[in-house]
C-alpha cells in the first residue's frame with residue numbers, strides 16, 4: 055500500500071528501467087508442472103474422462119468374469135433399458151447440480167406426473183395427448199415452485215427440495231388414492247401413455263423408445279449447455295453467482311429456468327416410467343432421487359457447481375447399470391451391488407475434491 | 415456550471431446492519447475526464463461504484479446519467495446503458511474460458527437459422543474478437559483463448575477483466591483497483607490503455623491506492639473518506655503527501671476543494 059509512503063518516487067523514476075526491459079508480454083507458460091499436476095489439470099478440464107475409463111474398466115472386468123452372457127448384445131441393450139429412468143432424471147439433476155443446487159424431489163415429481171397422466175387418461179375421459187401435456191405441465195410447475203423457493207425466497211436447495219419431495223409425494227398419494235392403474239387398462243384406453251415402452255430390435259439388441267429418447271435428451275441438453283448462451287450462464291451461475299451477477303447475467307432468471315426445466319424433464323421421466331413398467335403406480339420410482347444423484351456424482355459433475363457434463367451423467371448411469379447387471383450375472387448377493395455403488399460414489403466425490411485443489 | 419456531468423450521484427446512503435458503507439456520498443464525473451477515487455481501505459469506494467453500476471441498491475440518494483435520473487436494478491441495466499466496470503473481485507467465472515468470460519451475458523449467436531432457431535453460439539467469432547481485444551491491450555499474448563480463466567494468474571485475470579470493460583464500454587468505464595495485481599510493466603500498459611480510452615473521449619473512473627499512478631493520469635482526484643466524498647482536488651495543485659494526509663484525516667482539505 056502506498057498510503058503511508060507519500061514520498062514514493064514519481065512514476066517516471068522507477069519505470070525508467072522498463073525501456074530496457076524484455077518487451078515480450080506475459081505469456082501463458084506453465085511453471086514446469088509435475089506429472090501429477092498435469093494429470094490433475096487434464097482430468098479437471100475433462101470431467102468425463104475418469105467416468106469413461108471406469109465404465110470401460112467395468113465392461114472389461116465383467117466380460118472377463120462373466121464372459122459371453124454379459125457381452126451378449128441383448129444383455130448390453132438391457133442395461134441401457136434399465137438405466138432409462140435414471141438417465142432422464144439424471145439430466146434434470148445435472149442441470150440443477152451445475153448451479154450448485156440439488157433436487158431431492160425429482161423422483162416425487164416423476165411419480166406425481168405419471169399419476170396425473172394415468173388418472174386423466176384412464177377413467178378421466180381426457181384424450182391421451184392432453185393428459186400427457188397436463189402431466190408435463192404439472193412437472194414444470196413443481197420445478198418452478200422449487201425454483202421460486204430457491205431463487206426468490208432464498209432457501210437452500212437441499213431444504214426446499216427435501217420439503218417439496220414430501221409435499222409432491224403426498225399429493226401423489228392423495229390424487230391417486232394410493233391405487234395402481236393396471237397396464238391392461240392403459241393399453242386399451244390410452245396406449246399413448248405406454249409409448250416409451252415400445253421396443254425396437256436392432257439385430258439381437260433391443261432398445262425401447264424410452265431408452266432412445268433418453269439418449270436424445272442427453273444430446274439435446276449437452277447441446278444446450280455447451281452451445282447456447284443459456285448453458286454458459288448455467289455454468290457461470292453455479293461457479294460463482296456473485297461474479298455472474300456482476301458480469302451482467304440475470305442469475306435469478308437462469309436459476310428459475312433451470313429448476314423449471316428440471317421439473318419438465320421429470321415430467322418426461324414420468325411418461326417414460328409408464329412405458330417402462332406398463333402400469334401407473336404411486337409407489338413406483340422410489341429410488342429415483344438417490345439414483346439420479348448417484349449418476350450425476352459418479353459422472354464427475356461437481357456438487358459444488360459450475361463443473362460437469364450431461365455426458366458424464368449418462369456414463370455415470372451406465373456405470374451403475376453395468377455394475378448392477380454384471381454383479382447380478384456373477385451370482386453375487388444383491389447386497390454387494392449396493393456396496394459397490396456406495397464405494398463408487400465416495401471415490402467419485404473424493405476425486406472431485408482432489409481436482410478442485412488443482413485450481414485453488 | 416453549464417457542463418452536465420456524465421455520471422452524478424447525490425446523497426447516496428447504504429447501510430448493512432450497523433455498518434454504514436455510504437453516508438450521503440456525492441459523486442461527479444465530467445465528460446472526457448479521468449477521475450481518480452482514492453481513500454482508505456473500507457472508506458466505501460467499492461460500495462460507491464457498485465451503487466453507480468446497479469450492483470448495490472442504495473438506501474437513499476439519486477443517480478443521474480447525462481443528467482437523467484437512473485435507477486439501475488442490476489449490473490445488467492448499467493451495462494446496457496454503456497457503463498462498463500472492472501469490479502475489485504473482477505467478476506469472472508473461473509470455470510469458463512477467456513472468450514466465454516469476455517462475452518458473458520452478451521454472447522454472439524451464429525448467423526442464420528442455427529443462431530435464430532437453435533440459438534447456437536458463434537464461438538469462433540467470439541474467440542476471434544476476444545483474442546483481438548486482448549492483444550490490442552497488449553497485456554498478454556494468447557496461446558489459447560479457450561483456456562479456462564482458473565488456469566490464469568491473478569494479473570492475467572485482471573487483464574481479461576480490463577479487456578472486457580475496454581472492449582464494451584461505450585459511455586463510462588469504471589475500474590476498481592485495476593492494477594492491484596499487475597506487475598510494473600503490465601500496470602504501465604493499463605495506464606496507457608486508460609489514456610487511449612480518454613483520447614477516444616470516454617470518461618474513466620479509476621480507483622487506486624497507487625499514488626504515482628493516480629497523480630500521473632488523473633484530471634481530478636475524488637478523495638473518499640468515511641463513506642462520503644471528502645473533497646475533490648486538482649493533482650496539479652497538490653502534492654501526493656498532502657493528498658494522502660487529507661485522505662487519512664491528518665490534514666484538512668484546501669478550503670476551495672471541500673465538497
Ligand SMILES: Nc1ncnc2c1ncn2[C@@H]1O[C@H](COP(=O)(O)OP(=O)(O)OP(=O)(O)O)[C@@H](O)[C@H]1O
Nearest residue numbers: 430433434435453454455456457458459460461462
Ligand atoms: N456486502 C456487504 N455486507 C456488509 N458490509 C459490507 C458489504 N460490502 C461492504 N461492506 C462494508 O462497507 C464498508 C466499505 O467497504 P468498501 O468495499 O466499499 O470499501 P473500499 O473503500 O472499497 O475499501 P478497499 O480499499 O479495501 O477496497 C466496509 O466497512 C465493508 O466492511
Ligand SMILES: [Mg+2]
Nearest residue numbers: 459460502590
Ligand atoms: Mg474496494
